[in-house]
Amino acid sequence: MAILPENSSHLDLTISVPGFSSSPPSVSDEGSGGGREQLKLDMNRLPSSSEDDEELSHGGSAPPRKKLRLTREQSRLLEDSFRQNHTLNPKQKEALAKHLMLRPRQIEVWFQNRRARSKLKQTEMECEYLKRWFGSLTEQNYRLHREVEELRAMKVGPATVTSASSLTMCPRCERVTTAASPSLAVPSQTTLPPQESEH
DNA sequence: TCAGTCAATCTGTCAA
């Protein structure tokens, strides 16, 4: 019984949900970002010279970590380029960094987190989807059990239906039928959620 | 061996 889609061995269901995946609503950008005025910290400046290995120049002890806040424009451009490609080659990274006045490492980290977080979101949505699917299958199972009970009851009554064991399920539409009365077919509208349904 | 990626986690910032 193919409950899961064929390529579900690693849950890569690729559910196409409007507004997600390629252009997620990016909670921060428009959402909470609306009103959150991005202040340009010094971290946003392109590091002067011997940068990447962090600010080792602050004397002995580690300096307090100042957090970079991307400007709206920076976020927008990063989102745009993420939409085009979820990974960057070194040249693209370098170019983007230069364009946005950020370090390549920061671009790299942004993409890394972006990938991770969209994957997380997708997983959450798949989870919801499977929960709903489970619910509808449970419901369908219940209905089929009741149908079997009814047919068994009919068996002890008038001798029209020969046996409940003569019930068959149509392999294509997965409806329960009897040889005697195909009209007993079970409506199976809840077999699959709309996206995956082939009926 | 090295560079790139990922998962897990830490941590600073902000809004409620």
Add this chain to the structure above:
DNA sequence: TTGACAGATTGACTGA
């Protein structure tokens, strides 16, 4: 004060 979000770090893994 707290929870959510997002930038950053770390260590493991993998392919060239």
